[in-house]
Amino acid sequence: MNVKMIRYIISKMMGVEGLLMLLPMMVGIIYGEHTSVYFLITAAILTAIYLLFGRKCPENMTIYAKEGLIIVATAWIFWSLAGALPFVLSKSIPSYVDAFFETVSGFTTTGSTILTEIEGLPKGILFWRSLTHWVGGMGVLVFVMVLTSLDEKNSMHLMRAEVPGPEADKLVPKARGTARILYGMYFALTAIEVVFLLAGGMNLFDAVTHAFSTAGTGGFSGYNASVAHFNSAYIDGVITVFMILFGINFNLYFFLLLKEFKSVFKNEELRAYLGIIAGATVVITCNITGGYHSLLKAFRYAVFQVASVITTTGFVTADFNKWPELSKCVLLLVMVIGASAGSTGGGIKVSRLLILVKSIRRELKTMIHPKAVNIVKVNGKKMKEETMRGVYVYFIAYILILIVSVLLISINNFDFTTSFTGVLTTLNNVGPGLNLVGPVENFAKFSDFSKIVFCVDMLIGRLEIFPFLMLFSPSLWSRKF
Structure with a gap:
């Protein structure tokens, strides 16, 4: 276990978060x-942490999968702990537990909130809420890789631990190059x-903050009524389109840049993703x-809410409760299904659903023809047994976490x-649920204990379960550091 490298990277990340704080400060x-001072x-606190622990690079910079998982999980926790400070110091959210909930919800792009009155908050605080979505959408470590040289030694382990989906692929040989390409496309779509x-x-302020929330598929808005505040079919349409775009695997945009159109149009996950959106929209529109x-009005609200929920953005234009x-x-x-792997969306991912459905079909064929060789293929490629095993274990862990969390809540x-959809919406990083956590409600009524459970669920959902669960492994902490 390369503890020095773990501490170095975490400290460096705290320094980067300190720099990020200057943006909402300038907005203020x-x-x-007066919130600018906070x-x-x-x-200043985060910069001091960096100067104390993150300036000197360790001699051994090698990290492996285990270190990658630990770094990712602890980085998200520390970023959320620090990101909550401006809320508390400015008294915008006096309770630290509530502020931590809001910050975790921001970075994990969940969009659930404990705030009952949003419009009275200072602009700097509102900007920071939305910025946490934008940074967390592609991943805090991926963001830091763009700005620093964290990829010098095996940092693909960091990307694989953080980028949503069954697999994370390199677009170019170096992880830092991949991170920059991803964020380049991400920034371009946001600007458009x-x-x-x-x-x-x-x-301009509303356009930027809502674009941040759309890009990160988070859902924080500066208004109590969310996007419904604008009451504009045009704005609904624009945000709907971009929510769907940000729910697509970013690798496909890279293929478009390379003019590999066949790879995009034949992508099974993309077709399934768009098919689910279309089917759900038709059913709800009719209903x-x-x-x-x-x-036409029913279609407008139906397609917006389907896009918002499947991409786990969480914006609302109607009280679907x-x-x-x-x-x-x-x-x-x-x-539950969520967006595509490699997107900024949450959920179990369409790719996992495809693998699960095809695995069930393979088992049925094997039962009928025991001697036949049945292979699971996605996009024409044979799925490795370890990938499929990972999907099965993911589903089992997902169900167990859901059950335990509902019991605790x-x-x-x-x-x-209320309890079930509260857990479901935080575990899938969506935002609103039903009843007391519906689209026009919030999570303020829950106890501090429940809010911590929800925070854990949000982190587990965003980090795809296993990086976060690694922190609770006895074998990990029994090692001598």
Whole structure:
């Protein structure tokens, strides 16, 4: 275990977060807010940590998969702990547990909130909320790789531990190059969305913060009513399109740049992802048309909410808690499925669902024809047994975590739908659930214990379960450091 390298990388990351604090500080200065000083204080604390522990590079810079998992899990925890400080210091969120919940929700791009009055918050704080989405969307370590030289020794282990999905592939030989390509595409799409939102009448601040939240598929808005505040079919349409785009595997955008169109159009996960969106939209549109007395209006709200939920963004334009049961069930199903692997979205991922369905089909064929050789292929490539085993174990771990979390949350004695969907929406990094955690509600009513459970679920969901669970492995901590 290369402890010195782990400490070095974590300290370096704290320094980068300190630099990030300067952005909301400048926003606060522009709007003449006193909150700027609290971002400066936090930046000074994080810079001091970097200067103490992150300046001198260890002689042995080698890290392997184990170190990668530990670094990723601890980095997200420390970034969230530090990111909560401006909320508490400015008294925007006086309770540290609540501030930690809000920050974890931001970095993990969940979008669940404990805030009951958002519009009264300072602009600097609102900007920081949305910025946590943007940075967390592609991954905090991937972000740091873009700015630093963390990839000098085997840092692909870091990307594989952090990038959502069954596998993380290199686009170019060096991990830092891959990180820069990913963030280049990410930044470009974000900037394009800002332009479109400005064209729809949004002011610059709202356009940037909502683009940040869309890009990270997070869902924080500067308004209590979320996107419904604007009441604009154009803005709904723009955000819908970009939510879907950010839910697509970013490797496919790289293939488009290389003009490898066949690789994109024949991608099974992309076709399944778009097919699920289309199917869910049709079902919900038909189901809610009577309530809106207009097919076009029903379609507008249906496609927005389907895109928001399957990409785990969490923006809302309608209170789907009041929709018919069929529509709510469809939304819960797409909530579990989530977006594509290698995107900024959460959930179990469409690729895992494809592998699971094809594995079931293989087992049925094997039962009928025991001597036949049945191979699971995705996009024409044979799936390795270790990849498939990882998917099976992921599903088992997912179900167990869901059950245990619901049991723990039930201590609050809320109704089952509230407890279950509260866990489901945080574990899948979606944001809103049903009933007391519905689209027009929040998580403020829960106890501090439950909020910590939700924070753990958000981190587990964003880090794809295993990096976070590694921290609870007795064999890991029994080693001599």
